[in-house]
Amino acid sequence: MTLSSAPGKVYLFGEHAVVYGEPAVPCAIERRARVEVQRRDDEKLRVHAEDLSLNGFTVEYDGTPGNGPDVDVSESLISAAMGYVDEAIAQVRDVTGEDDVGFDVTIESDIPLGAGLGSSAAVVVAAIDAAARELGVTLEPDDLAERAYQTEYQVQDGQASRADTFCSATGGAVRVEGDDCRSLEAPDLPIVIGFDGGAGDTGQLVAGVRDLREEYDFAADTVEAIGDIVRNGEQALADGDIAELGRLMDFNHGLLSALGVSSRSLDTMVWAARDAGAHGAKLTGAGGGGCIVALDPTPETETALSFTPGCEDTFRAELAEDGVKRLE
Numbered sequence: 001m002t003l004s005s006a007p008g009k010v011y012l013f014g015e016h017a018v019v020y021g022e023p024a025v026p027c028a029i030e031r032r033a034r035v036e037v038q039r040r041d042d043e044k045l046r047v048h049a050e051d052l053s054l055n056g057f058t059v060e061y062d063g064t065p066g067n068g069p070d071v072d073v074s075e076s077l078i079s080a081a082m083g084y085v086d087e088a089i090a091q092v093r094d095v096t097g098e099d100d101v102g103f104d105v106t107i108e109s110d111i112p113l114g115a116g117l118g119s120s121a122a123v124v125v126a127a128i129d130a131a132a133r134e135l136g137v138t139l140e141p142d143d144l145a146e147r148a149y150q151t152e153y154q155v156q157d158g159q160a161s162r163a164d165t166f167c168s169a170t171g172g173a174v175r176v177e178g179d180d181c182r183s184l185e186a187p188d189l190p191i192v193i194g195f196d197g198g199a200g201d202t203g204q205l206v207a208g209v210r211d212l213r214e215e216y217d218f219a220a221d222t223v224e225a226i227g228d229i230v231r232n233g234e235q236a237l238a239d240g241d242i243a244e245l246g247r248l249m250d251f252n253h254g255l256l257s258a259l260g261v262s263s264r265s266l267d268t269m270v271w272a273a274r275d276a277g278a279h280g281a282k283l284t285g286a287g288g289g290g291c292i293v294a295l296d297p298t299p300e301t302e303t304a305l306s307f308t309p310g311c312e313d314t315f316r317a318e319l320a321e322d323g324v325k326r327l328e
Ligand SMILES: Nc1ncnc2c1ncn2[C@@H]1O[C@H](COP(=O)(O)OP(=O)(O)O)[C@@H](O)[C@H]1O
Pocket: 033, 049, 050, 051, 052, 080, 081, 082, 083, 084, 107, 108, 109, 112, 113, 114, 115, 116, 117, 118, 119, 120, 121, 123, 200, 201, 202, 285, 286
């Protein structure tokens, strides 16, 4: 049995634009996915994921004692739920050359699904690391990040950046521009998260921005302007200038909103944080629903968010210095 964990992340700046070659700065946070892997003696994959739920299935049951229910779940629902794990295992089969190996996989996670905190990247990084080690192969951090990126790229139909997976594999604050991925020095940031209890569909949201960018030059300019914000943000991060980081995050949120990836509840939480005196606030990740990230060293933002209708949960997030952790 082999166990690895990997952290989720928030984007300080640059989600969506990073898909088109602009830089982005995500930052790993101490909320982790843990994946336990056990080699099987057949070729099957058995996945136990406590936090994953399926919306809609058919059960056939005739009531005869001893005749259990026959549950029928559509292929598309299963592949939407299992796509990341399936592809992560395909990457491990490829890198180890063990094409026919099977695994029992158990996933446990503190990261809400589809909420912009990078649950997919954390699950994929931890799964690849644990499954490869289960076969006696310890991947170097860069190889692990690359395999995890390939997984997201496949599952998201060729629309993925290296930002989430590199950040989850290496930890800390990182800068990603195309295939140039590096770690950044970051001050201790007073990160507050607000979660609306919902989720967004990463693939659909990315496709929406792609279409806008193709249709309107000003949408393409908006994506480039996000790149400019990121470059300014890097400087503010290097200077430890939290007030400037906040201003730039506010600006970044406005441009993401213009690109159609915010939502009423995300905007409401962003404004609640700003009204409470946060240095700045923005949605994080793909958007559509899920989480915002704000910077506030005082308890005010958390208090305000806890009273904001539509905000289901709010918590502080510590920067995760470590990326993947090899636990057993
Ligand atoms: N705890 C988990 N167990 C199993 N699969 C998970 C888990 N967390 C995330 N996933 C996978 O990741 C998908 C969500 O990823 P995504 O839409 O990119 O959102 P995000 O990365 O922002 O959380 C889920 O549909 C599921 O396939």
